[in-house]
Amino acid sequence: MCALRSEEMILNVGPQHPSTHGVFRLVVTIDGEQIVDADPVVGYLHRGTEKLAEDLQYVQIIPYTDRLDYVASMLNNYALCHTVEYALDLEVPARAEYLRIIVMELQRVASHLLFLGTYLLDLGAMSPFLYAFQEREQIIMLFNEICGARLTYNYMRVGGVQWDAPPGWIEKVRDFTAQMQKKVPMYHQLVTGNEIFLNRVRGIGVISQEDGIAYAMSGINLRSTGFNWDLRKNRPYSIYDQFEWAVPVGKNGDCFDRYFIHLQEIEQSLNIVAQAVERVPDGPIIGKVPKLVRVPAGEYYRGIEGARGELGVYLVSDGKDKPYRLKLRRPSFVNLQILRKLLIGQSMANLIAILGAVDIVLGEVDA
Amino acid sequence: MFSWQATPLRPLTLLGMLIGVVVVLALVLGIVTYLIYFERKVIGWMQGRIGPNRVGPLGLLQSVADVLKLLIKEDIIPANADRALFLLAPVIAFVPSFMVLAVIPYTASHIFTANLNVGLLYYIALSSLTILGIVMAGWASNNKYSLLGGMRSAAQMISYEIPLGLSVLGVVMLAGSLNLVTIVQHQATDRFGWYIIPQIIGFVVFMIAALAELNRTPFDLPEAESELVAGYFTEYSGFRFAFFMLSEYVYVFAISALATTLFLGGWAGPFLPSWLWFAIKTSAIIFFLFWVRATMPRMRGDQLMSFAWKVLIPVALFNVVLTGALSLIG
Amino acid sequence: MFGIFKGLGVTFGQMTKKKVTLQYPDVRINMPERYRGIHQFIPELCIVCNQCARICPTDCISLSGTRNEDKKLRIDTYDINFEICILCDLCVEVCPTEAILMTPRFELASYTRDELYKDMEWLYGNHLGEFGSHEQAMAAQAAREAEHAAAAAANGVEPGGDS
Numbered sequence: 001m002c003a004l005r006s007e008e009m010i011l012n013v014g015p016q017h018p019s020t021h022g023v024f025r026l027v028v029t030i031d032g033e034q035i036v037d038a039d040p041v042v043g044y045l046h047r048g049t050e051k052l053a054e055d056l057q058y059v060q061i062i063p064y065t066d067r068l069d070y071v072a073s074m075l076n077n078y079a080l081c082h083t084v085e086y087a088l089d090l091e092v093p094a095r096a097e098y099l100r101i102i103v104m105e106l107q108r109v110a111s112h113l114l115f116l117g118t119y120l121l122d123l124g125a126m127s128p129f130l131y132a133f134q135e136r137e138q139i140i141m142l143f144n145e146i147c148g149a150r151l152t153y154n155y156m157r158v159g160g161v162q163w164d165a166p167p168g169w170i171e172k173v174r175d176f177t178a179q180m181q182k183k184v185p186m187y188h189q190l191v192t193g194n195e196i197f198l199n200r201v202r203g204i205g206v207i208s209q210e211d212g213i214a215y216a217m218s219g220i221n222l223r224s225t226g227f228n229w230d231l232r233k234n235r236p237y238s239i240y241d242q243f244e245w246a247v248p249v250g251k252n253g254d255c256f257d258r259y260f261i262h263l264q265e266i267e268q269s270l271n272i273v274a275q276a277v278e279r280v281p282d283g284p285i286i287g288k289v290p291k292l293v294r295v296p297a298g299e300y301y302r303g304i305e306g307a308r309g310e311l312g313v314y315l316v317s318d319g320k321d322k323p324y325r326l327k328l329r330r331p332s333f334v335n336l337q338i339l340r341k342l343l344i345g346q347s348m349a350n351l352i353a354i355l356g357a358v359d360i361v362l363g364e365v366d367a
Numbered sequence: 368m369f370s371w372q373a374t375p376l377r378p379l380t381l382l383g384m385l386i387g388v389v390v391v392l393a394l395v396l397g398i399v400t401y402l403i404y405f406e407r408k409v410i411g412w413m414q415g416r417i418g419p420n421r422v423g424p425l426g427l428l429q430s431v432a433d434v435l436k437l438l439i440k441e442d443i444i445p446a447n448a449d450r451a452l453f454l455l456a457p458v459i460a461f462v463p464s465f466m467v468l469a470v471i472p473y474t475a476s477h478i479f480t481a482n483l484n485v486g487l488l489y490y491i492a493l494s495s496l497t498i499l500g501i502v503m504a505g506w507a508s509n510n511k512y513s514l515l516g517g518m519r520s521a522a523q524m525i526s527y528e529i530p531l532g533l534s535v536l537g538v539v540m541l542a543g544s545l546n547l548v549t550i551v552q553h554q555a556t557d558r559f560g561w562y563i564i565p566q567i568i569g570f571v572v573f574m575i576a577a578l579a580e581l582n583r584t585p586f587d588l589p590e591a592e593s594e595l596v597a598g599y600f601t602e603y604s605g606f607r608f609a610f611f612m613l614s615e616y617v618y619v620f621a622i623s624a625l626a627t628t629l630f631l632g633g634w635a636g637p638f639l640p641s642w643l644w645f646a647i648k649t650s651a652i653i654f655f656l657f658w659v660r661a662t663m664p665r666m667r668g669d670q671l672m673s674f675a676w677k678v679l680i681p682v683a684l685f686n687v688v689l690t691g692a693l694s695l696i697g
Numbered sequence: 698m699f700g701i702f703k704g705l706g707v708t709f710g711q712m713t714k715k716k717v718t719l720q721y722p723d724v725r726i727n728m729p730e731r732y733r734g735i736h737q738f739i740p741e742l743c744i745v746c747n748q749c750a751r752i753c754p755t756d757c758i759s760l761s762g763t764r765n766e767d768k769k770l771r772i773d774t775y776d777i778n779f780e781i782c783i784l785c786d787l788c789v790e791v792c793p794t795e796a797i798l799m800t801p802r803f804e805l806a807s808y809t810r811d812e813l814y815k816d817m818e819w820l821y822g823n824h825l826g827e828f829g830s831h832e833q834a835m836a837a838q839a840a841r842e843a844e845h846a847a848a849a850a851a852n853g854v855e856p857g858g859d860s
Contacts, residue, residue: 124665
């Protein structure tokens with residue numbers, strides 16, 4: 001086999017490349033079409049959110065969290081607010097909790113739909129992308145009605161939410177949920193059964209359970225290996241323990257499992273939303289919070305199940321109205337670390353399949 | 368019937384030939400323009416979009432505007448490119464795509480058709496010349512993505528030439544001729560009618576191989592946008608890029624026309640004029656190609672190769688044997 | 698093998714479905730009441746309390762005021778730098794007199810960065826766009842929509858809603 005010696009070639013994938021989903025650079029050394037080495041370079045979208053936060057009041061940090069994982073802003077909002085509430089030991093009114101659950105789970109659906117669309121686009125199929133965006137657009141319009149923005153919501157506040165649901169909004173969500181639940185089988189028909197797709201993702205980019213844990217992975221990447229770990233179940237926060245739903249878990253840890261769990265999670269999230277809209281209580285939407293939030297001195301950490309894994313906020317306060325240090329555990333960044341290990345030995349075509357399935361968002365990787 | 372081959376070459380006939388060539392060229396350019404428009408519309412409809420609708424009524428002039436834009440764009444040649452090859456590649460890719468059209472019988476009175484007795488062979492032989500242009504483009508651009516794209520397409524197109532050639536053998540055996548006109552005429556008198564019925568295996572293999580030959584989804588690896596940016600024509604711009612696009616779409620038309628001729632009875636059909644029947648059948652096949660593009664993800668290189676060698680070629684060979692056995696019996 | 702045909706069926710079935718795209722410059726997307734677009738500033742209501750400038754996470758608001766004869770503060774200049782404004786709505790939330798509001802307008806593209814620096818006059822007349830008064834702006838919007846709906850009906854294309 002090695003009688004013919006060929007030279008290796010260094011290929012710069014990114015920072016401007018159709019499949020890196022943002023400004024992510026991957027320096028791959030290839031031998032023919034086989035990857036010998038891969039070196040991810042991050043930081044092109046670094047804005048210094050953590051440092052900026054040290055000079056901002058808590059309410060001012062919330063718009064910055066919108067821009068971390070910019071396809072799942074609601075969850076980022078919640079992660080910060082939840083940590084501050086935990087630090088202040090605040091009671092959140094029931095209506096606010098329900099509204100939060102509804103928007104967070106809708107956000108998860110929107111984020112997973114975006115994953116489905118872009119992943120299939122990476123693999124060369126164009127239509128699923130546009131179908132996914134049609135559904136996502138409806139969710140975005142629902143968010144637009146409740147908080148007046150389509151992407152950077154700035155919806156949650158310490159102690160509750162900023163805006164109450166406008167009249168008729170809950171019904172709209174109920175209609176959408178019912179309609180979306182019927183739409184999911186279409187994706188199975190269009191994509192899951194397609195042999196070309198299956199051949200490209202089955203057995204590709206396999207993460208073993210040991211690796212998943214060793215690399216501190218979380219979210220769907222970890223669940224695809226068969227490890228049942230969902231913070232909504234394992235360390236319940238908010239009111240997730242009041243709903244009936246299941247955690248989809250994979251078997252092989254390959255790209256197909258990751259794709260499939262995304263679809264299953266859409267169903268489960270819709271499940272939660274469908275239950276939540278039926279019993280939204282009346283009442284205030286924001287608790288009794290001082291106008292200027294001062295977190296008592298100390299260290300606090302809360303992790304929530306973000307769209308991509310454990311989204312953690314580690315907060316050090318010295319008792320002032322601004323954090324002394326705010327560390328964000330960004331799941332995309334942590335999940336990205338295994339990329340090199342997954343890529344070595346694969347072909348160029350698999351690079352795209354693997355990178356897409358690890359599902360990173362560059363705003364979150366670079367923060 | 369008037370025949371070019373039987374008439375000696377005189378100034379007047381030469382002039383007639385030239386006019387014929389120009390007419391076919393203009394016609395094909397028009398067809399290609401609206402092929403692109405049609406593709407964008409069809410894929411748009413399948414994706415809940417409207418498709419081009421800005422330039423001209425219903426967006427009918429969109430492709431014209433696009434081509435015009437490409438023609439007046441700056442022609443960029445990368446500094447480190449192999450200049451001569453870089454300039455030559457689009458021409459080599461483009462010329463055979465037009466030359467193959469010479470043998471397609473569009474109508475019953477095939478005025479513009481070369482009545483070649485090796486028509487089918489001519490088509491397959493010439494269409495493989497385009498690979499040369501693509502490999503040249505990939506190499507001469509001095510770009511790593513282009514190189515990968517060029518290599519991929521060389522491997523792919525050469526592999527798929529074989530099932531393509533084998534799949535039409537059955538038709539040749541049934542008709543007893545390589546002449547496309549004769550093949551169409553035979554289908555009119557054959558007891559099974561169009562060859563798509565006795566040659567259904569051949570037709571399926573032909574369509575798959577044709578998709579691969581055209582570098583279209585799901586076999587569009589050479590220009591896999593999400594992996595190789597644009598494949599072999601990454602570095603091309605302006606009208607050289609237009610040449611590649613043009614040859615790609617001319618081939619879409621040509622291969623659909625060939626499929627019509629070989630398997631769908633060519634121009635034959637009741638009531639309507641023969642050219643209209645030909646247009647309808649060709650459009651149906653072109654629509655199928657676009658439909659597939661709107662649905663399928665891309666295959667992977669190694670799977671593509673093993674599919675050609677392990678599935679398509681044995682099936683095509685089996686079809687040849689089956690056709691031979693059946694014609695011996697029947 | 699059948700998976701491929703199922704997929705083909707799905708895409709074919711989509712062909713006749715209602716199109717969801719919006720003919721954007723002709724048909725405007727209908728933004729909800731709460732939409733957080735470009736600000737509108739009403740100088741008469743401003744009491745120069747400086748709260749908006751202080752809450753702004755990106756420091757994009759700068760203002761100055763002077764005291765009247767009757768000791769009341771009056772706004773002199775009020776500028777928002779839309780290069781860095783992130784339309785987070787915090788300034789609107791803190792304003793005690795609702796002097797600063799957010800409009801459904803969202804088009805801010807310009808050829809130079811300097812144009813993104815908007816002053817008090819611009820912000821005051823912002824919601825009117827190129828029209829002289831609110832009534833004129835509304836009438837023009839309605840006329841445009843009616844015209845497009847007619848054109849779309851002629852083309853057999855649904856004008857498209859917000860779904």
